[in-house]
Structures are given as C-alpha cells and as structure tokens.
Amino acid sequence: MKVKFFGQLAELAGVASLDVSDVDSVVALKKWLGEKYPSMSAIGYMVAVNKKMAEGDISLSAEDHIALMPPFSGG
Amino acid sequence: MKVKFFGQLAELAGVASLDVSDVDSVVALKKWLGEKYPSMSAIGYMVAVNKKMAEGDISLSAEDHIALMPPFSGG
C-alpha cells in the first residue's frame, strides 16, 4: 500500500511516500513505523485511510492510500 | 439658543436649524417643539446638549447647542 508522509513526518522519514506491503491494519502500520522511525511516535500523528481519518484500528489492504499527518497548522 | 434638526426631523421642520429663545429646559423645548411641529413627537427623538445626550430634564441657556436626533441608522 502507498503510505504518504506530511509536514514534519516527511522531514523525519526523509521521503514523501513509501510502499509498505507487510502490514494489514492501522495498529500494525504504526508499530512498523515506530520501529523504522523511532522519533516519529513523539509527534502524535494522525492516520487517514483513503482521505478519511482512521479512528481506532481498521484493517488495511494493498489498494488503500494511507496518509500520516502531524497536527494541522494551516492559516 | 441654536437648535439643529437631523435626519427625518430636518425634513419635518423644513429647516436644518432654528434660533430658539423662549425655553429654559429640555422639557420646555420639547413642549415648544410639539406645539410648533405636531408630527415630530411621533418619531421619538433624542436631544443632545453640547454634543452630549441629555437624559431627563436639564436646564438650558442661550449659549447651549442643541441637537434633535431621530433614532440612528448608520452603517
């Protein structure tokens, strides 16, 4: 699945997006991210699945578009 | 004393100002106006004495500047 990084998360990851294949839920994805980018968990990011905010755990499939978003700071 | 008419009151009086000499208080002025311009009392105007709103009765002297003002409708 395609995972996009926004704002400070893109800076921490050093990339704008990644293809991730070995996770099947939001919780599994966060665990995977925490291992790959230990500094990311301190930021308290939100996860959107197909442009909708994911609340709690939801399962993910290969076609899903995931966005990892730090707190918004527009305006 | 100089008495200025504003808004609809100037239209009713047909003049922008008058010199009035035979009244010595706001109440007396209003009575005089009511006799001279009977339609004026229906409008519910306010009286300013020297640019300050007059509340209740106050005495007037020849040097005072009086303004007769219908409800405000700016903006």
Add this chain to the structure above:
Amino acid sequence: MEKVRKIKNIFTQGAIPASFIGDSIQKHATNHKIGGHSIFLGQVRADEIEGKPVEAIEYTTYEEMALEKMHAIREDIFAKYPLTCLHVHHSLGVVPVGEICLFVFTSSAHRKPAIEACNELVERIKAELPVWGKELFADGHQWKVNKP
C-alpha cells in the same frame, strides 16, 4: 505607555471604493507583528419596499458629535483588546446599491482580539453614532431603520 490619539475623520463622501480597501490592507504588510485582520463591510442592499426597490442610501450626520463619539469608542476598544490597528470609514451623501458604505478594519497579533473588536465596533457604530440613512427610490424615499 499611554498613547494620546487624535480625533480622526471617519467620513468619506460617497461610496468607499473596493480599491481603497485593497490599498488599506496592503499598507499593513509592513507591520510584522500582525497575525490576523478582521474586516466588516456594509454594502447598500436593494431592499424592496412595497414593490419599489431601494436605489441608493443618502447618509447625513451630526459630524462633530459623531467624531467625538467615534473617538470615545475607539479608546474603549483599544483599552479592551490588544490591537495593533483599528480603522473605521463611513460614507456620507449618496451611496448607490452594491456599493460599500461602512468599512471597519481591525488587526492584532492573534486572530481573536481582531475578530471580537471588529464585531463590537460594528454594533457600537450602528447603535451610537449620530448618522442617518435615507433610502432612495426612483420616485421617493423612506428613512432607514436599524435593527438591533
């Protein structure tokens, strides 16, 4: 530090041009302490009164009293809110429908004071300034009444 502010003229003959509003915004680009601006614009509306559309509003004022009152309102608002700037412009004379007759503009470091001050200014200007609007039709007029 107490600042002594002079009495400013707020009155403009006729409508307030949209370009004047744009220019006024542009002038604030040099103040780098500003984070938010709030603007209210009053525009002359073509109300229909018994089938007759309003074509313009003609404004008159008791100018000396209005400017003293506006000065007092301005001082109150500056004392109440941490503003960097506060500007008020009101038309006199004839303003055709679709044109701007009132321009209230507040600025502050953070958005809330600018927004709250702008709202309070609009309410106070309408309630407290000795200004009168006459709604003009093709063949007559009626005196404008402000709703609270």
Add this chain to the structure above:
Amino acid sequence: MEKVRKIKNIFTQGAIPASFIGDSIQKHATNHKIGGHSIFLGQVRADEIEGKPVEAIEYTTYEEMALEKMHAIREDIFAKYPLTCLHVHHSLGVVPVGEICLFVFTSSAHRKPAIEACNELVERIKAELPVWGKELFADGHQWKVNKP
C-alpha cells in the same frame, strides 16, 4: 432548491495579494441582495523564537483530502447560515512575513450570518484542513503549531 456545488480549489501558490482581495470585494457590487461582508485575513507574523525572527512560512498540504474537507465544511456552513457567498483562499509554498496567507470572505443580506459564518470557517479551517506551516528563519526552521 438544493444546489450541487463543485469542489473548488482554495490553494494559491505564494502570498495572496491585497489587490486580489480588493478585486474580490469589487466583484460583489453586482449582487444587490448583499448587505454585509465579513473578511478574515491571516498574515505571516515575525514571531521571535529564541531571538531568531521568523522570515516566512512555507505551507504544504495533502491537497486531495484538504479540498474534500473544505467542500464538506462549505456545505455545512451554507446549510447553517443564510449566505449569498462564501470564498476561501489559502497559500501554499513560501509566504514572507507581512504577506497574507489566508483569506476567508462571507456575504449575506444582514450582517450577523456573514460575521458568524466567517468566524466559524476560520476556526474549522485551522482545526480541520490537512495543511502544515514550516516557520523559516535565516538559518533554520521549526514546525508551526496552531493554538486552539
């Protein structure tokens, strides 16, 4: 009558020029049902962080999601308030201090709906749109944090 509104692009590359705001106001002169406009402008402030002044903010977004969210907010606001118009413009990329990065513009027959809708839009835009600001110094940056 239910109106189906299209998803509009709200994003502008760089600062929003003051002249654009003036032109936008001017365009509303033809709508004679409007009696009041409310405008909020966000301007980039030269905050000092440990003695270093912010020189610009660089904005990025998750554009597809932001536009869908803005569309939903717009529908909510039109359903809640009797507005004639509602316009939102937000900058992307680098906006120097003193320049405008957010322009929210509402219009209605009477002032209260325009004012309340404008305030609600500003709060929702800041809280709900996936947009991020990076505060740029001469020799570094930090990520902007919005206060509630």
